[in-house]
Amino acid sequence: MSKRIEVTDLNCYYGKFLAVEDVTMTIHPRSVTAFIGPSGCGKSTFLRTLNRMHEVIPGAYVEGDVLIDGNNLYGPGVDPVNVRRQVGMVFQRPNPFPTMSIKDNVLAGYKLNKQRMKASEADDLLEKSLRGANLWEEVKNRLDKPGSGLSGGQQQRLCIARAIAMQPEVLLMDEPCSALDPISTLAVEDLIQELKETYTIVIVTHNMQQAARVSDETAFFNIAGTGAPGKLIEMGATEKIFSTPDEKATEDYITGRFG
Numbered sequence: 560m561s562k563r564i565e566v567t568d569l570n571c572y573y574g575k576f577l578a579v580e581d582v583t584m585t586i587h588p589r590s591v592t593a594f595i596g597p598s599g600c601g602k603s604t605f606l607r608t609l610n611r612m613h614e615v616i617p618g619a620y621v622e623g624d625v626l627i628d629g630n631n632l633y634g635p636g637v638d639p640v641n642v643r644r645q646v647g648m649v650f651q652r653p654n655p656f657p658t659m660s661i662k663d664n665v666l667a668g669y670k671l672n673k674q675r676m677k678a679s680e681a682d683d684l685l686e687k688s689l690r691g692a693n694l695w696e697e698v699k700n701r702l703d704k705p706g707s708g709l710s711g712g713q714q715q716r717l718c719i720a721r722a723i724a725m726q727p728e729v730l731l732m733d734e735p736c737s738a739l740d741p742i743s744t745l746a747v748e749d750l751i752q753e754l755k756e757t758y759t760i761v762i763v764t765h766n767m768q769q770a771a772r773v774s775d776e777t778a779f780f781n782i783a784g785t786g787a788p789g790k791l792i793e794m795g796a797t798e799k800i801f802s803t804p805d806e807k808a809t810e811d812y813i814t815g816r817f818g
């Protein structure tokens with residue numbers, strides 16, 4: 560299911576404002592790629608172009624190409640809703656639907672799309688998704704209770720289960736642990752390691768240790784100053800970026816000299 564993502568000459572705009580300029584990169588399947596860089600350099604903006612969420616904001620658009628296994632997400636006739644099904648997303652704050660049960664949260668994508676499923680199929684998918692998110696054992700006896708009754712870390716894993724249930728090929732995670740305590744963070748990091756066997760994973764993180772722990776590849780973005788566009792400075796194996804980066808700006812950022 561895991562897919563390769565190839566981005567070529569991508570510019571991201573909010574109206575006239577060029578937020579991210581000229582990104583070209585390849586994201587490998589069955590791996591975790593981390594985006595790091597100072598605040599405002601466009602990590603989240605760029606991440607959202609990988610499933611066409613960027614253009615949900617009025618006036619926002621992109622130039623350039625994003626290919627997933629050779630298919631251009633921005634090609635003519637491509638339905639953004641289908642793209643978002645193929646490329647799932649997990650956000651900074653766990654956002655389960657508060658009044659829905661745990662079960663309905665996991666199956667929400669199907670219910671919202673009014674896709675029919677036999678009860679036995681729904682139960683299988685529910686269990687598989689919750690097991691995939693390492694949450695099954697903790698919630699199997701309370702599937703009809705509201706998702707909002709879970710701890711923050713459990714809610715985030717519920718959101719991951721909801722994303723997995725749609726059987727995506729790519730999972731985008733925008734600072735998925737920033738609202739979690741250290742124990743829940745480790746649980747989600749462990750889960751990311753398991754999920755990369757199946758999905759292409761891209762994670763935005765402010766936490767250098769986290770990037771070093773969970774990712775195989777790291778991309779460092781930077782910004783020259785307020786109003787200037789964010790740029791990809793360098794990308795490579797996480798081990799190399801964290802030990803012998805090519806660019807001084809990367810080294811300065813990683814060693815905490817700025818950002």
Ligand SMILES: Nc1ncnc2c1ncn2[C@@H]1O[C@H](COP(=O)(O)OP(=O)(O)OP(=O)(O)O)[C@@H](O)[C@H]1O
Binds near residue numbers: 576596600602603
């Ligand atoms: N909805 C929006 N409308 C207009 N400009 C926006 C919008 N969202 C972000 N921007 C601008 O785009 C630039 C990149 O923002 P973005 O949030 O992608 O950066 P980031 O690297 O993810 O930052 P952080 O690490 O603080 O989350 C910033 O200048 C930001 O102000």
